[in-house]
Amino acid sequence: MDALVQELIKIKSEGAGAVLITVVESQGLDGLDSGDKCLVRDGRIVLGEVNDGDLEQTLLREASERLSDEHSRLVSVETASGGQADVFFEVMPSPPKLIVVGAGHIAVPLVKIAKLMDYHVVVIDDRILFANRERFPDADEVIVGDMAETVKALDITPTTYVVLITRGHKYDEPCLRELLDRPAKYIGMIGSKRRIKACFERFKEEEYVSEELISRVYAPIGLDIATETPEEIALGILGEIIKVRRGGKAQSLSRKR
Amino acid sequence: MENIYDDVKEFLDQGETVAVATIVSTKGSTPREVGAKMVVTAWGEILGTIGGGCGEADVRREAIEVVRTRKPRTVRVDLLDDISSDSPAVCGGIMNVFIDPWWKDEESD
Structure with a gap:
C-alpha cells in the first residue's frame, strides 16, 4: 500500500492523469476482494494485478472513458465466467x-x-x-x-x-x-x-x-x-x-x- | 489542489492504520459529489469532508471500526429522514460511502 500512496503522490505532482480502480463489492469474481486496487496510467495498469485478460480490457476501457469525462464513478463489471463486481473508478485528472x-x-x-x-x-x-x-x-x-x-x-x-x-x-x-x-x-x-x-x-x-x-x-x-x-x-x-x-x-x- | 494522499502517507509512515471514506454513488441531493473523500484515524480524527452533519458522524463511527478490523465496508447514508434535524447538512439524498483501511505492509519496505 506504501508503493501505491507514493505513486499517487507522484502522479499528482507530475500533473499526470490516472485512474485508481477499487473493488467495492465482489460477487463470485475469482481472486477479487473488496478493497483490491489497481492503478491505471498512460493506458496501462502500473500497479496491482488483474489475472483475467478480458476483465483487464474492460477495466482499461472504462478507465479511459472516466479519464476523458473527468467524473469518478461506480461501475458494475461482469465477467464471462458469470462473476460480478461493483468497481469504483476514481479519476485523478491532469490539469486542463x-x-x-x-x-x-x-x-x-x-x-x-x-x-x-x-x-x-x-x-x-x-x-x-x-x-x-x-x-x-x-x-x-x-x-x-x-x-x-x-x-x-x-x-x-x-x-x-x-x-x-x-x-x-x-x-x-x-x-x-x-x-x-x-x-x-x-x-x-x-x-x-x-x-x-x-x-x-x-x-x-x-x-x-x-x-x-x-x-x-x-x-x-x-x-x-x-x-x-x-x-x-x-x-x-x-x-x-x-x-x-x-x-x-x-x-x-x-x-x- | 488538495491531495489527501499526502495525509495518508504521513499516517502510514508513522505506522498507523487509517480509513479512507469515499462517496462512490449518490441519489438525489447530497452535500458533496461522487469522489469526495475523508481520512479517519484510529481515534476518530478527521481530515477532509464528505459533507459534515449526521451523515459524516455515522461514517466516522464506522470508519473507526474499519481501522480496527482492517476490513473495508460500504455505508449507506440516508439524508432523507433527517428533515426535522437542524443540521445544515440536510439535503434529502442518499449516498453510498466506501470505507477502506490503509496501512503500511511490512514486507513491501
Missing part, C-alpha cells in the same frame, strides 16, 4: 491545458482568467512584440514561432482546449488544419459567421475534410452573452470551454431569459 493561438488583445484577459482557474496555459504568436513575458506574466509557456508549425508540434490530449484568435483568417485556417484530427476536447475559432462559413466550404470542397471533423469546431467562438469588450469576449470563450468540459447547458439557473 489551454492553448491560445494569437497573442492579441483578447489573449491578455483570456490568459489571466484561465490562470485563475488553474489551467496550464500556452500562448503562441509569430510576433515577439505580442508573445512575450511582459504581456503574459502568468502564462506557463510563451512561444514565438510560426503558429501552424508550433501547433503541429504540440502535445494535444483529450484534456487540451485550443482557442484560435490570431489576427486574421489567413493565420487561423492553417492552424485549424493541423488541429482537426487531433484529440483536443475543444477547438474554438474566432470570426464572423460569413467568414467561418467560407472557411468551412473551402475545407470541404478543396480538401475533402469530413463534415464530422468540421462539426467539432466551435465557431464563431464563445457563449452568447452579448459580449462587447475584450475582457467579456475572453470570459465568453472560457464560459464555453467550461460548458464543454463539464457538460453544462449555459442557461441561467433561474431559467430567466
Whole structure:
C-alpha cells in the first residue's frame, strides 16, 4: 500500500492523469476482494494485478472513458465466467491545458482568467512584440514561432482546449488544419459567421475534410452573452470551454431569459 | 489542489492504520459529489469532508471500526429522514460511502 500512496503522490505532482480502480463489492469474481486496487496510467495498469485478460480490457476501457469525462464513478463489471463486481473508478485528472493561438488583445484577459482557474496555459504568436513575458506574466509557456508549425508540434490530449484568435483568417485556417484530427476536447475559432462559413466550404470542397471533423469546431467562438469588450469576449470563450468540459447547458439557473 | 494522499502517507509512515471514506454513488441531493473523500484515524480524527452533519458522524463511527478490523465496508447514508434535524447538512439524498483501511505492509519496505 506504501508503493501505491507514493505513486499517487507522484502522479499528482507530475500533473499526470490516472485512474485508481477499487473493488467495492465482489460477487463470485475469482481472486477479487473488496478493497483490491489497481492503478491505471498512460493506458496501462502500473500497479496491482488483474489475472483475467478480458476483465483487464474492460477495466482499461472504462478507465479511459472516466479519464476523458473527468467524473469518478461506480461501475458494475461482469465477467464471462458469470462473476460480478461493483468497481469504483476514481479519476485523478491532469490539469486542463489551454492553448491560445494569437497573442492579441483578447489573449491578455483570456490568459489571466484561465490562470485563475488553474489551467496550464500556452500562448503562441509569430510576433515577439505580442508573445512575450511582459504581456503574459502568468502564462506557463510563451512561444514565438510560426503558429501552424508550433501547433503541429504540440502535445494535444483529450484534456487540451485550443482557442484560435490570431489576427486574421489567413493565420487561423492553417492552424485549424493541423488541429482537426487531433484529440483536443475543444477547438474554438474566432470570426464572423460569413467568414467561418467560407472557411468551412473551402475545407470541404478543396480538401475533402469530413463534415464530422468540421462539426467539432466551435465557431464563431464563445457563449452568447452579448459580449462587447475584450475582457467579456475572453470570459465568453472560457464560459464555453467550461460548458464543454463539464457538460453544462449555459442557461441561467433561474431559467430567466 | 488538495491531495489527501499526502495525509495518508504521513499516517502510514508513522505506522498507523487509517480509513479512507469515499462517496462512490449518490441519489438525489447530497452535500458533496461522487469522489469526495475523508481520512479517519484510529481515534476518530478527521481530515477532509464528505459533507459534515449526521451523515459524516455515522461514517466516522464506522470508519473507526474499519481501522480496527482492517476490513473495508460500504455505508449507506440516508439524508432523507433527517428533515426535522437542524443540521445544515440536510439535503434529502442518499449516498453510498466506501470505507477502506490503509496501512503500511511490512514486507513491501
